[in-house]
Amino acid sequence: MIVVELMGGLGNQLFQYAAGKSLAYKSKSELYVDARFLMNRNVESRKVTYRNYDLDIFKINPPLAAASASLRYGISASLVFRPVKRLFNRFINAGPLQYVAERRPYQYDVQFGDLTDNVYLSGYWQSTQYFQAIQQQLRAELQFAESIPAYASELAEEIKSNLSSVCVHVRRSDFINNRRHDVVPPVYYQEAEKLILARVNSPTFYVFSDDIEWCRTHIRFCAPTVFVGDEWAGNRAQLHLQLMTFCQHFIIPNSTFGWWAAWLSPGLNKIVVVPKKWAYVHQSFIGSDELIYPGWLTI
Missing domain, CATH: 3.40.50 (Rossmann fold)
Structure with missing residues (x-):
């Protein structure tokens, strides 16, 4: 399975979905989305803009990741434990999934090309290179769920x-x-x-x-x-x-x-x-x- 963590508004969620979907196509696996942090309304932060799950404005319905996967790999709501949890996931990769955090924003990470199945993706993944290989499939999927009123x-x-x-x-x-x-x-x-x-x-x-x-x-x-x-x-x-x-x-x-x-x-x-x-x-x-x-x- 491929699990991608959702963060930010609709545009960010689309980049995360596209990267996860591309990896799922490559590994012939199923994509799951982790919306636990996204929907948490008790996030400790100096300034946070709460967002909703918005991928359902399209005719796509990716299954939600199990709570156990979210708790094991997802971002913590606590400012104290958030960096600790990220470091733990990155350097002690002992769980059933390979934890892969985006290393540099807005730039394609070459480690992505070597990934296969059973991966948890955490990041924004804002580069066209992450989903270049599935552009046609992605366009076919991203159809609006509702017609123009x-x-x-x-x-x-x-x-x-x-x-x-x-x-x-x-x-x-x-x-x-x-x-x-x-x-x-x-x-x-x-x-x-x-x-x-x-x-x-x-x-x-x-x-x-x-x-x-x-x-x-x-x-x-x-x-x-x-x-x-x-x-x-x-x-x-x-x-x-x-x-x-x-x-x-x-x-x-x-x-x-x-x-x-x-x-x-x-x-x-x-x-x-x-x-x-x-x-x-x-x-x-x-x-x-x-x-x-x-x-x-x-x-």
Whole structure:
């Protein structure tokens, strides 16, 4: 069996699922997900944003790992025991599963290629290389569980039929004053607009955000712009994500939510603009190199 630990929001969960699924395909095994830490509402932390299990917005239903596996290998809710447990799992690998922790974020770990069956994965696994081999299978699996509701059908058809539609994703909320991530400034979107205007005839920009009112004030484009408000988000932002995938082109921030919208879009000739600086780790910026495909543009 392959067990992958879930952490973070939907975008993070998708990267973790994709890495685990890739290893499960390779080892001809079944993938289990460990959501025990994700759903724990008593996590000791100086600052924590609680997340929910969100993979079920897609037509996938990976079985949950047994509580024994979660207790043995999963992250502890205690700040005191969390690092101790990680070190124990890493250096005293005596259980039924091989514990594999991500060694460096946002960069493919070569140890992953040597893994086979009976593995517990702990990390974010944010590199396209982890699931490059199963892209087609993954796209076939990641179909939205719910169809577009009637009240959003007109907007959905408008976006689908517009061959010059550009999804603009603006991530704020928990990224404000975040030590690892930072809010992409308005100048990024201005520079991204120039790249789009040079390549797309008569674009229409569709702005999606967790702070749409801020966007109405601070995001300005020279072309027609539609601000897609919270009423189109759905109870878990799944409708926002689905509408975003209908766009032809993308301007995304350093957000996995926006990244997956671009990746899930079926367009073959899509233009995707991505920030060069993705995260700030150990007092240095980590680039988005591991997350971009040929033809994607960086600023």
